[in-house]
Structure formats: structure tokens, C-alpha cells
Amino acid sequence: MAVAQTTEFDIVIAGAGMVGASLACLLADTSLRIALIDRLPLTPASDSLEQLSSDKFDPRVSAISQASQQLFRDIGVWDGIAAKRVCNYQAMEVWDAEGTGSISFSATQIREPELGSIVENSIITTMLHNRIAQLENVTAISPFSIDSFETIADEWGSCVQLNAGEGQSIRAGLVVAADGANSKLRQLAHFECREWDYEQHALVTTVRTEREHLNTARQRFLETGPLAFLPLRVAQNDDDQHFCSIVWSMLPEQAERILALSEAEFNTELSAALEFKLGEIQWSDKRFVFPLRQRHAIDYVKDKI
Numbered sequence: 100m101a102v103a104q105t106t107e108f109d110i111v112i113a114g115a116g117m118v119g120a121s122l123a124c125l126l127a128d129t130s131l132r133i134a135l136i137d138r139l140p141l142t143p144a145s146d147s148l149e150q151l152s153s154d155k156f157d158p159r160v161s162a163i164s165q166a167s168q169q170l171f172r173d174i175g176v177w178d179g180i181a182a183k184r185v186c187n188y189q190a191m192e193v194w195d196a197e198g199t200g201s202i203s204f205s206a207t208q209i210r211e212p213e214l215g216s217i218v219e220n221s222i223i224t225t226m227l228h229n230r231i232a233q234l235e236n237v238t239a240i241s242p243f244s245i246d247s248f249e250t251i252a253d254e255w256g257s258c259v260q261l262n263a264g265e266g267q268s269i270r271a272g273l274v275v276a277a278d279g280a281n282s283k284l285r286q287l288a289h290f291e292c293r294e295w296d297y298e299q300h301a302l303v304t305t306v307r308t309e310r311e312h313l314n315t316a317r318q319r320f321l322e323t324g325p326l327a328f329l330p331l332r333v334a335q336n337d338d339d340q341h342f343c344s345i346v347w348s349m350l351p352e353q354a355e356r357i358l359a360l361s362e363a364e365f366n367t368e369l370s371a372a373l374e375f376k377l378g379e380i381q382w383s384d385k386r387f388v389f390p391l392r393q394r395h396a397i398d399y400v401k402d403k404i
């Protein structure tokens with residue numbers, strides 16, 4: 100990783116999450132001088148995933164399609180991700196709780212080895228940050244929390260200056276706002292959004308099931324929202340198929356009630372919500388709840404942002 104000696108760059112990418120860090124890697128080996136900033140310290144370049152354990156999973160996972168896998172291959176991080184742990188899912192079953200509607204997909208039908216892979220977000224970002232540490236033209240600057248920005252006249256016309264607390268600032272001809280769903284830059288630059296509340300919350304956690312998941316992703320559509328079981332793998336060379344990451348979308352008052360249940364009560368309710376397709380839920384981790392909101396910017400480009 101290059102050391103920050105200058106505060107002027109061609110491009111500043113604000114936000115080193117999966118999106119910002121992937122973009123920084125895609126711009127590697129160009130003549131562009133890139134700064135990747137984040138309000139949080141970037142994962143240390145030393146491998147911080149050594150303590151991956153058989154029952155401790157990141158509650159945030161992503162379903163990575165084959166196209167996204169290819170992107171990660173192109174930027175040189177997929178092999179590292181796959182060597183940690185990914186669960187390739189070969190089938191998907193979706194059904195309706197109210198009627199008899201159901202649909203299923205399988206990799207063999209399309210002559211592919213898998214439909215996609217479930218990967219913990221923290222594995223993806225750590226591998227991206229490790230890659231960034233090797234890139235000559237990318238400077239990682241963190242912590243840097245954007246407080247304000249201004250447009251400044253310069254020899255090429257103008258550039259954007261981002262300011263953080265304590266007089267820290269950074270300039271670039273182009274700024275990419277990859278600072279997440281509640282983007283500070285979007286608010287500061289007055290990008291308007293079309294948005295509405297789904298009036299649903301998503302409850303996420305990891306569970307251990309009685310039956311094996313058979314590398315199948317499952318989703319049941321309940322009246323109050325979909326319940327997804329995404330298969331996980333405990334280690335690269337371990338075929339234990341009993342762990343799943345769940346995303347259970349539900350009404351806010353239901354989420355409040357379910358969050359307050361004991362582990363045993365929650366496990367019973369969740370087993371029934373999936374119609375015992377994977378038997379009893381034997382164990383569940385800490386639960387997290389996120390409000391679900393639809394949000395699209397009306398414009399995605401303004402001046403140099």
C-alpha cells in the first residue's frame with residue numbers, strides 16, 4: 100500500500116466497503132492516482148480472518164452470482180475468498196406459504212457446477228483490502244470521516260475537496276460516493292432520492308439445523324414477508340452442511356417481538372416458519388434487525404461527484 104504523502108488525487112473513492120474497494124481494485128494498474136478513504140480503519144493487511152470458527156459466521160452474507168465471481172477473479176481476489184470459505188449452492192427452492200405455488204432451480208438444469216456462492220461480507224472486504232495493500236496506484240486513507248466538501252478552482256478548472264475533522268482534507272478531479280446506504284456525500288451534495296419504507300424489517304442471524312441443507316438455498320414467502328435460508332460451509336475442507344444464514348423479513352412489531360424471544364423460543368418459531376424443511380433449529384446466534392427501505396437516487400452524477 101502506498102503511503103499518503105499528498106492530498107491530491109485523480110479519483111477519491113469514498114467508502115471502502117464491497118463496492119468502493121472493488122472499484123479501487125478494478126482501477127489498479129492504470130495511470131490514475133486513486134485514494135480510497137473510509138471513516139473506519141481498514142481491515143489490517145495481515146490476515147484478520149484466521150480466527151474463523153465452525154460456529155461463528157458474519158451475520159451479513161451475500162449471494163455471489165457467477166458474473167460477480169468472475170469480477171472477483173479478474174481483480175485477483177476470488178481464489179483467496181474461496182480458500183477461506185464459501186458455500187456453492189447447486190439448487191434453489193422457493194415456495195408460497197399461502198398456497199401451492201413453488202419454483203425450483205438447479206445448476207444441473209443449466210449445466211453449471213453451481214448457481215452461485217454464499218460468502219460472508221467480512222471475507223470479501225478483507226480480501227479486497229489485502230489486495231488494495233498491494234496496489235501501487237491506490238492509497239488507502241483511514242480513518243477519514245467526511246464532514247463537508249467544497250468545489251475549488253484549480254489549473255484544470257475545478258476539483259472537489261473533501262474535508263474531515265481536525266483540518267484533514269483531500270482533493271480530486273472526481274469523487275465516487277461509495278459510502279453506503281446512508282451516504283453522507285449524497286446528503287452533502289443534495290442528490291435527491293425517490294424512496295419509501297417497505298414497512299418491513301429484516302432479521303438476520305446464523306442457525307444450525309437438524310437436517311443437512313444439501314447446498315440448497317431456500318425461500319418461503321410468508322404473508323408478512325419472505326424467509327430465506329442460505330447454506331453456509333464451516334471450512335473449505337469440511338462438508339458439515341448444518342449451518343445457514345437466515346434473512347427473515349417481517350413487520351416491525353413482529354421483529355420487536357421475535358428479537359425479544361429466548362433462543363429456544365426463537366428456534367421453535369423459526370423451525371415452524373420454514374415448515375421443518377430442515378428439521379428443528381438446534382442453535383441460533385445473536386439476532387440483528389435492519390429496516391428495509393427502497394431508495395434510488397434521481398441522478399447519480401452531478402458536477403464531479
Ligand SMILES: Cc1cc2nc3c(=O)[nH]c(=O)nc-3n(C[C@H](O)[C@H](O)[C@H](O)COP(=O)(O)OP(=O)(O)OC[C@H]3O[C@@H](n4cnc5c(N)ncnc54)[C@H](O)[C@@H]3O)c2cc1C
Nearest residue numbers: 114115116117118119137138161162244245278279283389
Ligand atoms: C439484511 C441484509 C441483507 C442483504 N443481502 C444482500 C445480498 O444478498 N446481496 C446484495 O448485493 N446486497 C445485499 N444487501 C445490501 C448490501 O448490504 C449492500 O448492497 C452492500 O453492503 C453495499 O456495499 P457498499 O460498499 O455500497 O456499502 P457499505 O458496505 O455500507 O460500505 C460503505 C463504507 O463507507 C464508509 N463510510 C460511511 N460513511 C462515511 C463517511 N462519512 N466518510 C467516510 N467513509 C464512510 C463505511 O465505513 C463503509 O466502510 C443486504 C442488506 C441487508 C441489510
